[in-house]
């Protein structure tokens with residue numbers, strides 16, 4: 001089996017650049033999230049929790065899910081150090097059949113580009129949401145300067161919206177929210193936020 005690249009970088013993941021990017025993503029997310037409404041958020045592909053940890057202040061419960069066990073270890077130590085009581089970490093394999101499901105909202109930030117089968121993962125996430133629940137998806141716009149065998153070079157928002165509607169989501173909207181320097185495989189790139197309802 002191939003080594004999980006995120007296991008290898010998890011302990012060095014929180015660089016100043018990544019922390020600042022996460023802050024800017026959070027700022028664009030805050031006006032759209034259901035903050036303070038006693039809801040449950042699932043942060044899928046949460047990494048070290050740069051988004052999920054600050055969001056614990058605004059949700060009843062935040063479920064932090066990742067397929068890198070080392071990312072989850074880093075996260076667990078942050079949760080403990082900060083005395084956070086309403087966060088739960090979980091491996092992807094433990095999600096199915098878990099009592100935390102279905103959830104009110106799902107956040108997918110900078111994760112879709114790393115998953116080969118886009119439709120399959122979005123269908124899976126659709127199944128984890130309550131009726132009326134929302135998906136918040138942050139990722140890179142299609143970027144012809146980026147080419148990597150293991151990573152999508154961003155997404156065309158219109159194509160992604162069509163796929164998301166085909167899966168069954170409604171009230172789908174998206175727009176470019178950030179323009180960043182050297183952020184996507186060391187190339188300048190823009191990021192979009194897509195919001196969709198089950």
Ligand SMILES: C[S@@+](CC[C@H](N)C(=O)[O-])C[C@H]1O[C@@H](n2cnc3c(N)ncnc32)[C@H](O)[C@@H]1O
Pocket residue numbers: 006022044045046047048049050051065066067068071092108109110111114115
């Ligand atoms: C670039 S990091 C983003 C972390 C965080 N969401 C953020 O915005 O700071 C991508 C994360 O997605 C996780 N990931 C990649 N493929 C995944 C999959 N199939 N299922 C769950 N997590 C996955 C990686 O382990 C990694 O922690």
